[in-house]
Amino acid sequence: MAKKYWLMKSEPDAFSIEDLEKKGSEPWDGIRNYQARNFMRDDMKVGDGVLFYHSNSKPSGVAGVARVCKEAYPDHTAWDPDSHYFDPKCDPKNPTWMMVDLEFVERFSVAVPLNELKENPKLEGMMVTKRGMRLSIQPVEKKHFDEVLRMGRKRSKG
DNA sequence: GCCAACGTTGGC
């Protein structure tokens, strides 16, 4: 199976690329959307490339790159009453929610802001550039992944 | 802080 590419959103106040860099790897918990879960559960494999996107940020944009290092397994925060992500409808014996682990790959010194993604004709059709796109995990085409990587590294050089 | 977009819930 060919390597796949993804974009995953996080609010940097909650968990940022800097946090991932410090920790090395981290479970991507708290996903409570069926479409996003299905991508993790059904399609993500170890080694897949991930654009780490900072949302609700100034500005929002792609802050770096991560890699899937563990395939989908149950998200235990769903049945932890103390967790922000607690889901009272979730049965631990038949887990509804899953997560993968990501490991740090690369941090752009300056994030590639959303408006530059939108303005780049090579990224036409990329999901994150579409208005009203709230899905927090999105599949990304290889050509788009490579172009965003190029943009991030170019900026990093100054 | 505003509000458009969109997913979920619940009454019927």
Add this chain to the structure above:
DNA sequence: GCCAACGTTGGC
């Protein structure tokens, strides 16, 4: 099963 109400996401 429809759809209005509600809650959340997330850019601006």
